[in-house]
Amino acid sequence: MVKPPTVEDVALAAGVSRQTVSNVLNAPSVVKTSTRERVEQAIAELGYRRSAAARQLRTRRSSTIGIHLDPYAGGISGVVLDRFVHALTERAGDRGMRIQLYAARSPTEEIGRMGELVDGGEIDAVVITGTFHGDPRTDWLVDRGVPFVSFGRPWGEDDVADPAHLWVDVDGAAGTAAATRHAQSTAGSRIAFLGWPSGSGTGDDRERGWRNEMDARGDDAPRLTSDENVGHARSVVAAALASSHPRLDAIVCASDSLAIGAHLAATAAGRADLPVFGFDNTPAIEALGLSSVEQLPEKVAAGVLELMGPTGRSVDPRIPVAGTAHVLVEPRLVVR
């Protein structure tokens, strides 16, 4: 039986190095056309065939992480998730991992898309965002054994000591606490909080930071409530400014949208210099020169990839890497 031709035989016949033959097989674009044609001719003449193992090596994809993009719904704060996707793409690329996007309009639809992508071998791991208590996506991912990390807490009984899965989140209470302390030390003791209706994990967490600092000093001021809407926030704050006695010294807000509404109300009431603190540090709040809590999405992305492990493939979502099951990012108050 004749020994099958090797890469060396091809290199010798074409008058090139082994590396050039390898390049023609694996990354043809880096080889000059004339050289590539000579090598391809030698391959054809000798009847060279790569081994299955070599073929498999060549077609092995990088690890690919799936991430869902919400439909764009306007609004100011969506930019935080977009910054997170930017940062995740850059850092994953540095590790040789890929980011694949998918769209879905509901958790059920998202589960369907994840199922297709996992079954088709198109993604090896998932990053989910916008988690909520009783989230069906995390149950599904745990059941299916798909490696995943969430940006957002499980919001369960004990997220830190006994988490339902790996997660990264921003410490919202620490952010509003920092804003409240800054207001207390520079503006006075009547620091109102403008938040969303109670009941959302994220919103209640941000309210807690304000309330703890107020209680710690025995300060008192109203807790105002608005939907995530500049116009609504503006009318709520206009009413509060007209009726609060003694007058408010500052307003700490659960989002930049709320803060912009508060600032517009204060300006219309002749109090353009009322200190207002936003949350998210979006381009809109920066353009208006208002202070805000910066979520540091780049640190969240780094935390996600750290928890995911070196390849994103072999992670059991219930078994933390290096003893860590979560990363809680401390946000930064940007004072303007």
Added chain:
Amino acid sequence: MVKPPTVEDVALAAGVSRQTVSNVLNAPSVVKTSTRERVEQAIAELGYRRSAAARQLRTRRSSTIGIHLDPYAGGISGVVLDRFVHALTERAGDRGMRIQLYAARSPTEEIGRMGELVDGGEIDAVVITGTFHGDPRTDWLVDRGVPFVSFGRPWGEDDVADPAHLWVDVDGAAGTAAATRHAQSTAGSRIAFLGWPSGSGTGDDRERGWRNEMDARGDDAPRLTSDENVGHARSVVAAALASSHPRLDAIVCASDSLAIGAHLAATAAGRADLPVFGFDNTPAIEALGLSSVEQLPEKVAAGVLELMGPTGRSVDPRIPVAGTAHVLVEPRLVVR
């Protein structure tokens, strides 16, 4: 020789429909666990094996489109590209195509990343953004025969009748023309333009729309220049408001950042009601209640996929599909 078992034999043995067997083989996540186990047992007992063609069909990846995400650099207008990526992800998903992100910090690095992804068979087509005259990326893509569409014109000799490649863009001149006409009919004849330094394709295009409408009516007002920076725009407009005689009736701007700077300057000069027109209709300009030209990124995404053809695989970038080599999206003036 015994005839090999078929899908029908498996369905009969498991007491399910052919479709259910097909689901177990192709998308097991959609099948109830108990049913899946019964089908899998029938497959094992009968020794059913899928044909190579069926396997290939199953493992054939969807077409995947690569798109570059710029590093996040702050600023207001980045949101337009993010909206475009959102819309592209949704519409591509509807067509069974995938979006894969990659990061790069320069055109040269971007060419390197595209080369890796194309050579590795990870992407089948590319969408590039932020094109400029003499862009090395488009030359590279044309040379390599990689199917691509750009969001942004080639900015060559004759982009429309003889384009260098398939492209989709927003008609910037039409947008500023609409803003200028609206200002002329509601505010007066002294409509200034606030733009970037001359020399950028996008900026010059937006200036042209304003100038044409001013020339058409014989109106005259200054052309002001600022970097893409709220603070710089504010100081430029403050100086113009202080020195312009007769006073300005409105300002049409090349971007929302410039418009916010103009509005802040006008407010500080006691002219908070000076009509200011932005470009991009970002959440920031909406929060301030200012008018702006909306780029309609969703229409751009639809145009890109239309030019790319049904699969994104078989397109020669120099040969238009259905006689069309470009899509020029008419933007919409949003008056507030």
